[in-house]
Amino acid sequence: MARVGGGRGLFLAAGLLVFLQMSSSAFEVKDQSGKVCIIANLSASFSVEYHTKSGQQLTAHFTLAQNAEVLANKSSCGKENVSAPILAIGFGAGHLLQMSFTKTSKLYSVDELTFIYNLSDTTVFPNSTGGERNVSQKTNIQADLDTRYRCFSTNQINMSIVTITLSNVTLQAYLMNHTLSGNETVCAADKTPTTPVATTPTSQTPTTSQAPTSPPQNPMTGKYNVTGTNGTCVLAHMGLQLNVTYLKKDGKTGLDVLNFVPVNTSFSGSCDHSSAFLSLTFGRTRLVFEFLLNASTDKFFLQGVNVTTTLPSEAKETKIDVFNHSMSELRAKLGNSYKCNAEEKLWVTDHVFVNLFDVQVQVFKIDENKFGAVEECQLDENNMVIPIIVGAALAGLVLIVLIAYLIGRKRSHAGYQTI
Numbered sequence: 001m002a003r004v005g006g007g008r009g010l011f012l013a014a015g016l017l018v019f020l021q022m023s024s025s026a027f028e029v030k031d032q033s034g035k036v037c038i039i040a041n042l043s044a045s046f047s048v049e050y051h052t053k054s055g056q057q058l059t060a061h062f063t064l065a066q067n068a069e070v071l072a073n074k075s076s077c078g079k080e081n082v083s084a085p086i087l088a089i090g091f092g093a094g095h096l097l098q099m100s101f102t103k104t105s106k107l108y109s110v111d112e113l114t115f116i117y118n119l120s121d122t123t124v125f126p127n128s129t130g131g132e133r134n135v136s137q138k139t140n141i142q143a144d145l146d147t148r149y150r151c152f153s154t155n156q157i158n159m160s161i162v163t164i165t166l167s168n169v170t171l172q173a174y175l176m177n178h179t180l181s182g183n184e185t186v187c188a189a190d191k192t193p194t195t196p197v198a199t200t201p202t203s204q205t206p207t208t209s210q211a212p213t214s215p216p217q218n219p220m221t222g223k224y225n226v227t228g229t230n231g232t233c234v235l236a237h238m239g240l241q242l243n244v245t246y247l248k249k250d251g252k253t254g255l256d257v258l259n260f261v262p263v264n265t266s267f268s269g270s271c272d273h274s275s276a277f278l279s280l281t282f283g284r285t286r287l288v289f290e291f292l293l294n295a296s297t298d299k300f301f302l303q304g305v306n307v308t309t310t311l312p313s314e315a316k317e318t319k320i321d322v323f324n325h326s327m328s329e330l331r332a333k334l335g336n337s338y339k340c341n342a343e344e345k346l347w348v349t350d351h352v353f354v355n356l357f358d359v360q361v362q363v364f365k366i367d368e369n370k371f372g373a374v375e376e377c378q379l380d381e382n383n384m385v386i387p388i389i390v391g392a393a394l395a396g397l398v399l400i401v402l403i404a405y406l407i408g409r410k411r412s413h414a415g416y417q418t419i
């Protein structure tokens with residue numbers, strides 16, 4: 001759920017860099033009696049500057065590896081007023097990512113994020129001088145007590161020569177009930193950009209310069225497909241944004257604008273000869289598109305969308321499960337593809353919109369797994385009309401000036417002759 005600023009190209013490149021090899025896993029810390037006090041599920045990637053034996057400076061990039069596990073003897077549930085709860089995750093050859101927690105009467109937070117790394121691990125740090133290093137930093141990760149913290153957005157934590165990028169984070173400390181709470185605190189970066197965000201060292205760019213959180217960013221374009229009995233039957237490239245307005249517990253109106261992050265979006269679907277489904281899941285949000293074939297016109301079209309999502313805990317009704325099955329959008333002839341660069345807003349209910357960006361879709365008949373001839377949407381064609389009018393007007397103007405010049409030349413010629 002990236003809702004952070006920056007140029008789109010840069011954003012895409014950064015997103016790819018950051019997400020390439022990440023995987024989420026779940027970690028649990030228990031006390032002696034077996035009671036679970038911390039649960040965390042997160043992806044982390046690291047970039048570490050180090051020196052080689054020859055004095056060269058290199059940067060190592062790696063992620064929380066498959067073998068990552070909670071180190072029971074370095075983790076702890078803590079003792080109130082005595083020691084802090086600690087989640088210690090070990091991975092690779094002696095690398096350790098550690099979070100220590102603190103709480104107030106209403107909130108808990110990750111007080112300090114510590115990373116201890118083993119420079120002798122030559123698989124990660126080739127030609128390194130060796131030794132162990134230790135960096136730590138305060139974080140902005142905090143949540144209401146008895147709620148789980150959720151942040152799909154990347155959260156980049158800079159510690160001079162080490163940068164840790166967290167994403168897809170779900171965690172809760174000070175657990176009451178062995179399990180994650182049903183209520184969640186959504187991090188600022190995942191929320192709509194319209195709510196003022198005080199401080200978020202969250203950034204999408206893996207550089208040291210931190211991009212400030214800025215206006216709504218268009219979603220990245222994802223590539224989705226469905227394979228049926230006769231091969232690919234849905235091919236869709238599009239950016240997806242869900243826009244939900246909802247009533248808060250305090251009676252005010254909330255807004256949740258969610259951009260689907262393609263690398264974190266799983267998709268599936270099915271087709272028969274006259275209907276096709278494309279289901280997209282991003283975190284706790286699911287969209288199901290239903291396409292139909294209009295046999296009399298030989299066109300495919302989007303007939304319906306189902307939307308299932310969970311809103312922030314401040315919402316009066318946190319579960320959203322709505323649909324609209326009387327659409328007739330994204331229409332094109334069988335064998336052709338529908339394309340639209342302009343943003344298209346699909347009305348689902350008065351409070352729920354699915355916004356599409358840079359769409360290209362083809363359903364049912366797809367040759368060689370590639371898009372067929374393009375049918376441009378009306379909006380794009382309208383956008384084309386203005387440049388055409390301007391161009392025509394300019395051409396007309398040039399013509400008028402030319403004629404005026406020629407007439408003027410002729411007259412002055414005639415004038416000379418009479419003298």
Ligand SMILES: *[C@@H]1O[C@H](CO)[C@@H](O)[C@H](O)[C@H]1NC(C)=O
Nearest residue numbers: 022023024043168263264283
């Ligand atoms: C992020 O988390 C969601 C839900 O837990 C999961 O479906 C998705 O695969 C995760 N993405 C990555 C890159 O781990």
Ligand SMILES: *[C@@H]1O[C@H](CO)[C@@H](O)[C@H](O)[C@H]1NC(C)=O
Nearest residue numbers: 023024025026041042168170
């Ligand atoms: C952790 O995330 C992965 C996917 O990223 C998911 O499969 C798994 O169920 C999650 N675990 C918990 C406890 O939420």
Ligand SMILES: *[C@@H]1O[C@H](CO)[C@@H](O)[C@H](O)[C@H]1NC(C)=O
Nearest residue numbers: 069070071072073074075090
């Ligand atoms: C801590 O646990 C790890 C593996 O879980 C083990 O290899 C190590 O010896 C333990 N250290 C201590 C001090 O118990």
Ligand SMILES: *[C@@H]1O[C@H](CO)[C@@H](O)[C@H](O)[C@H]1NC(C)=O
Nearest residue numbers: 078079080081082083104105
């Ligand atoms: C911890 O300290 C707070 C205030 O300083 C006190 O109210 C609370 O009872 C203490 N808890 C324990 C278990 O000592």
Ligand SMILES: *[C@@H]1O[C@H](CO)[C@@H](O)[C@H](O)[C@H]1NC(C)=O
Nearest residue numbers: 093094095118119120121122
């Ligand atoms: C650091 O890595 C080296 C090489 O892989 C290994 O021999 C050593 O045990 C590691 N140190 C720790 C503390 O795990």
Ligand SMILES: *[C@@H]1O[C@H](CO)[C@@H](O)[C@H](O)[C@H]1NC(C)=O
Nearest residue numbers: 052054056058125126127128
């Ligand atoms: C490590 O050192 C060897 C020889 O000194 C060199 O050939 C190799 O390119 C170095 N590797 C890196 C990643 O610098």
Ligand SMILES: *[C@@H]1O[C@H](CO)[C@@H](O)[C@H](O)[C@H]1NC(C)=O
Nearest residue numbers: 146176177178179180181182
């Ligand atoms: C604890 O979990 C059970 C089900 O697992 C649930 O019925 C109960 O309401 C939960 N209690 C609290 C305080 O969350």
Ligand SMILES: *[C@@H]1O[C@H](CO)[C@@H](O)[C@H](O)[C@H]1NC(C)=O
Nearest residue numbers: 146147180181182183184313
């Ligand atoms: C969510 O929080 C509200 C109060 O803020 C509480 O009434 C409700 O039981 C909580 N729901 C769950 C599932 O924990």
Ligand SMILES: *[C@@H]1O[C@H](CO)[C@@H](O)[C@H](O)[C@H]1NC(C)=O
Nearest residue numbers: 216243244245257350353355
């Ligand atoms: C979301 O929907 C609301 C209400 O329909 C609208 O005012 C707002 O402009 C929309 N925002 C986006 C980013 O589409």
Ligand SMILES: *[C@@H]1O[C@H](CO)[C@@H](O)[C@H](O)[C@H]1NC(C)=O
Nearest residue numbers: 228229230271272273274364
């Ligand atoms: C697959 O192709 C065959 C032969 O062209 C056709 O009869 C059948 O209806 C097709 N199946 C689907 C699901 O389109």
Ligand SMILES: *[C@@H]1O[C@H](CO)[C@@H](O)[C@H](O)[C@H]1NC(C)=O
Nearest residue numbers: 277288290305306321322323
């Ligand atoms: C969409 O929602 C409607 C109403 O809840 C339901 O009948 C239908 O099966 C759903 N379709 C899909 C594909 O989930």
Ligand SMILES: *[C@@H]1O[C@H](CO)[C@@H](O)[C@H](O)[C@H]1NC(C)=O
Nearest residue numbers: 223224225226232235369370
């Ligand atoms: C369909 O999606 C899968 C998984 O992302 C991808 O490997 C495959 O190339 C896609 N097929 C087409 C025709 O785009």
